Amino acid sequence: MIPRLTWMLARPTRESLGVTALPVVAFGIVTALLIAVLGGAQAFWSWTDDLAITYQALAIVALALLIVPLTTLGGSAARLSARRRDDRLATLRLLGATPASVGAIAVLESAALALVGAVLGVVASFGLLPLLALIPFRGEPLGLGSVVLPPLALVGVVLGVTLVAVVSAVLGLRRVTISPLGVRTRQDAPRAHWILPVLAVLFILVTALAMSALSGLGSIVAILVVLAIGFGGSIAVLNLIGPWVLRLVARGRVRRARTPEKLLAARGILESPKAAWRQVSGTAMVSFMAVFAGSGAAVLDALSGAEGADSETRMLTADIATGLTITVVISFLMVACSVGVNQAAGILDRADLYASLHRLGMPPAVADAARRGTVMVPLLVTSLGSAVVAAIVVFPLTGAALLLAPLSLVVIGAVLAAGILLVRLGLVATAPLLRRASLSVPVSV
């Protein structure tokens, strides 16, 4: 009975087609990107010489970095498919369905959407792989043969993505039962004690000091360990103080807002600084990583060139830069997708409100500007803030990079700007949804 009910509810109708398509597309993108990343990593594993182990370690680091934006995107896609179900689930409950069967339907639907998306993503990845094959590592293109995953691995990816959807749906359901449907509860950012930001600043300073002593460490392994601790710790600190900073910024903006869209945007952030942070926190990590590792790679590159190092080391540093750029670009793609998907979910959530505001005479353009503000303000604060923190942490490195390889910093900046632009595109892509919500005249009300 449950599969039949699920189909009845999930079956795309004309109005819901766009909404059903969105999570499917999102899961498709997740899958295609995941396959590309795994394909690249696989190419590294085909090497067997001395240097291979270093490349494999770096590939693992890149994969680890991509896990956060990947799960965020998977979670958003799952949330979106849960959102469009909410009202129908409530109806089912009214009709007497048990919570367990309602839950089963929700999870099944998410899984089905994810499965369809993942299969489409596999198809799409075949368009992506030839491009990936062109990327040069160790002096020559990777080659199509080494980046194509074996069929079994593709099946594994599809199942993995579906599993992520199922897990997020289950977690999402738990949240729904905790806070009643349709009730917006106010989740304040935990009122951070003043000690928290102070500790955060202290940690950043200490890390910066440790970094400046980095050159004293002999082995590359020791350097990598210190870098990893500094990197991981700073990311954790950013995640701790991020919502707190956003709340502070939003408060100031509420006070200063002169136009309806600015006021709405600032209040939207203040409503839940944590949610605002979660939406863009992927960029915090990406932009931190871009500055942190980017300037590191630039310095290594410059040093190896200057000291007449062997060609192997020079190639390694060049490859690190390549790998880094790819990781940053893919992360930003994922963040942009999850922003788009989150926005779609949010608009559906508030469709009634948007329709009523339109009836009061609020032009859809104002509502859209407000919505853009709730993303772009945190996005800019977050990405610039993390870039600055990263710059402080690696000040000795950044300073050197500036002197030794100013061009690489320009590249880092350009990559960040492109990433922000990508996210903006994710916002623009969801604008038609808002227009439609505004112009709809619900039969009731």
Added chain:
Amino acid sequence: MTSVVLEAQYLDKFYGPTAALSAASLSIGASESLAIMGASGSGKTTLLHCLAGIIPPDRGRVLLRLGGTETDIAALDERRRSQLRRETFGFVFQQGLLIPELTALENVAIAPMLSGVARRVAEDNARQWLGWLGLAGLEDRRIGQLSGGQAQRVAIARAQVTGASVVFADEPTGALDSRTSDEVMDALLRSTTAQGRALVVVTHDADVAARCSRTVHMRDGRIQPAEVAA
């Protein structure tokens, strides 16, 4: 009836084969309160939406007479109708449909701000209306922290703060108990007809209709021939 502020002439509105309105004609006096009653699906909301320029009728005219000029709302484009809704009309819906992340004060002030009124002025105005509707001290509450009746009065303040000439209310008391419903009607009438403004209320509640100066009944998209007012 002194002067007519809004007049609907022979409105037709179709949704597919359904005639939601057929040849509906109606006029509303400048300081009149009009109740629209009728069975569910009889076209009350559709009529209200056409009168307020939310949707254009398929046929017919909606004449707005203000300051000596006459405008056919049905013939205006969406941008101009939007402006009219902002500046000339006010709305109160069944569930306030207020913006949950804004405070009560900001919810009211946002209406004039949309027309370009400075925030300070808009908020001062909003504060006065809230006070006048008995909500002094609740300005900084968020909507979730207000009772249904209080939220509905915030919505009334929002409908009024721009100095609307006509206020439209679609089942404004539909979600309230009878005492709170009385209070909300008090607030609505006090802020409209008592100030020389028109009020159009769609309602299922005979008590609400009884407090209006006139009632029309709808059936199958038609306005029934005049009856003795309830």
